[in-house]
Amino acid sequence: MKKKNKGFMLAETLIVTTFVASVLIFLFIQFTKLSSSFESSYDYNTVEGLYALYDVKEYIKEDYKFMDYLYINVDSNGYIDITDCNLFKDKNYCLKLLEVENIDKIFVTTNEVPSSITGYDNNFTDFINKIKKEGQEPYRIVASFKNSTFATVRFGE
DSSP: OOOOOOOHHHHHHHHHHHHHHHHHHHHHHHHHHHHHHHHHHBBBHHHHHHHHHHHHHHHHHHOOOOOOOOOOHHHHHHHEEOOOTTSSOOOOOEEEEEETEEEEEEEESSSOOOOOOSSSOHHHHHHHHHHHOOOOOOOOOEEEESSEEEEEEOOOO
């Protein structure tokens, strides 16, 4: 009868255990990334939010007074807060639009959203930090909604 080599069996067990642990760690990391991406899709750029900002974008494009102000001031300041609607021709219509769309705060910025935006809560700041420069449009509308979701759309020529 032949003796079995216990050292070889121990080494084989360690190698298989290390391999299985590595695969499980890799799967855990990938699942965590996917899960966080999925969770942020409930708060960032929801379908309702994008449609609401499309309506706001169309209103902004029609207001020549605001567009003139926009071209002069956004590039120098980095962003313009338009929540109070004071910069528009028809302030009442603007306020009603924001109310109907459930917009809490809204501003217009350049496509490269500056990090100097202040006066917003941490969730809004996290959303701003996730926005990446994309497309050729020079401006972007960013909004937070009353249901704690956020959205952004690009616009301009």
